[in-house]
Amino acid sequence: MLFAHGAWDSTLIGARGIGFSIRLDAISGVMLLLVSFIGWVVVRYTATYLDGEPRQGAFTGWLSLTLATVLLLVLSGNVVQLVLVWIATSLFLHRLLLFYPERIAAKRAAAKKFVTARIGDMALIIAALLLTFAYGTTDIEQILNAARAGTGGDPAIVAAGFLGVAALLKSAQFPMHGWLTEVMEAPTPVSALLHAGVINAGGFLLIRFADVMLLAPGVLAGLVLIGGFTALFAGLVMLTQPAVKTSLAWSTVAQMGFMILECGLALFPLALLHIVAHSLYKAHSFLASGGAVELIAANRRPGPVASPKAGAVARAFLLALAIYAVVGFGFGFQHKSPQAIALGAILIFGVAYMLAQGLADAAPRALTRRTVVYAVATSVGYFALQVFAIWLTSGVLPPAPSPGPLEWALIVLAVISFGLVAVVQAMFPLWAYHPAAAGLRVHLSNGFYANAVFDRLLGGWRMRDAS
Known part of the structure; x- marks a missing residue:
């Protein structure tokens, strides 16, 4: 209807x-x-x-x-x-x-x-x-x-x-x-x-x-x-x-x-x-989650961890961008709004993080092949679902307007920020045991204490059942 x-x-x-x-x-x-x-x-x-x-x-x-x-x-x-x-x-x-x-x-x-x-x-x-x-x-x-x-x-x-x-x-x-x-x-x-x-x-x-x-x-x-x-x-x-x-x-x-x-x-x-x-x-x-934890604990097989080095991370990002460009042009990449292209670039950084695991020196060939297949499938899925979502909501939701100077600045800022964080995430296993990284990990695990500040502002007040 x-x-x-x-x-x-x-x-x-x-x-x-x-x-x-x-x-x-x-x-x-x-x-x-x-x-x-x-x-x-x-x-x-x-x-x-x-x-x-x-x-x-x-x-x-x-x-x-x-x-x-x-x-x-x-x-x-x-x-x-x-x-x-x-x-x-x-x-x-x-x-x-x-x-x-x-x-x-x-x-x-x-x-x-x-x-x-x-x-x-x-x-x-x-x-x-x-x-x-x-x-x-x-x-x-x-x-x-x-x-x-x-x-x-x-x-x-x-x-x-x-x-x-x-x-x-x-x-x-x-x-x-x-x-x-x-x-x-x-x-x-x-x-x-x-x-x-x-x-x-x-x-x-x-x-x-x-x-x-x-x-x-x-x-x-x-x-x-x-x-x-x-x-x-x-x-x-x-x-x-x-x-x-x-x-x-x-x-x-x-x-x-x-x-x-x-x-x-x-x-x-x-x-x-x-x-x-x-x-x-x-x-x-x-x-x-409960069943997954039990399954992993029952099948845990300790072995070498394939931590990607700088070269593997660089290759992963280049490969991810190449996949994004090829698949994107197949779906009419050149006709997308700048906002949609930027969003796709941000998502592809996640694909690069996955590829980095498969391209690590210690990674088995089966893992490398699997991550490449997943990367291609992810890119195809993104563009296909994007086309479907736009078609489904056509006439109901407005298209993205042409970006002005402010919007362009935010787009560039977002792409650079997510790209840097993706690199940090991919390289973090190499830095995990550095004293500075260990200290940062403690602060990160506590969310930089923003939640504790909220608790302090509440002053210990707690809602009761009758609230």
Whole structure:
């Protein structure tokens, strides 16, 4: 129906712009399928995971309520409904984070999440009021159509700023990321549930109001800087974490930063694709983490580690760029926006990191062949999925505008920054035992103590069950 007739908007059940309405388009359709599928998997997993727990019924109830509000969020047809279910999602998640109220770390995580969420809620409420004032309606379809026509003036631009703040806080961006790295104290299904549209809700908000965000280039620039820094910072911290689930949590912070970066570059179709891909693999990673650890421990075979040296790293980067260029031209590389080309270059740095392992002097030939095949498959997959995402959201999401001087500066900064970090990651095994590297590792493993600063600001306050 969506492909034949386009977006569908229901009539409002309510009065004066306040009530219930649904907007079904490519964005909400994709998110609806994603949330429903992951939610179904998590609920089934919970039935076994908490079997015998005295409060299993309560947990399943709060879990179902959280999923229901996320579904209402992605289907919202007016800003009043969107704000209400946005707040409700956070409040229901708070109950899940406190499922084991006797755990001090769980209380600390819930307290930080509660404070961060309430600030984000206020930002979204202000944004909704400004949008209603700017466009004279609460209907999201009418707001988007008017914004695409370039109307709205200063109130719409300021609203874009508050939308950005709400998205940053919802998706655990630096320096308000600490709560996400501590949710391991809650049951494992909660960690998987976060990827069913909860932690991704910030990205969804920016994608839903993409036309409004394009009215404020300065806001988009801020998203690039904060999202890019969060991705780099969390990606480095992740490498130092000894616990699997904590490492996965830091990985989520980094992935959310990269998603915000994509939105800041106005690559909204790719940000939507990122949400889907990350949600599926990360939810699976959390649910399978226990079994994976046991499997690795049972099959551990100590042997030589193939650490790439400078020559192997250089060859890996050159090979990765060559693969990117060849595959890219096959998919019409020359017709892509500069933002999309830069994003592809950043992603290919990850491919280079993988290739470096296969090109190391001690690496067996089988590993070398496998990494090259994976590199080609990754590049083909990136461009193919990019084409599909742009086609799927055509007419729903605006294309990336031509970059101006500010945008070009941010693009160059992002490519150079991610490139340098990729080189550092590839070379880190060679420096791991240097005294300076050992000290840096300690600071990185603690996230440069940003989380401790947040704890200090809270002054030891902890949310109780009744909160």
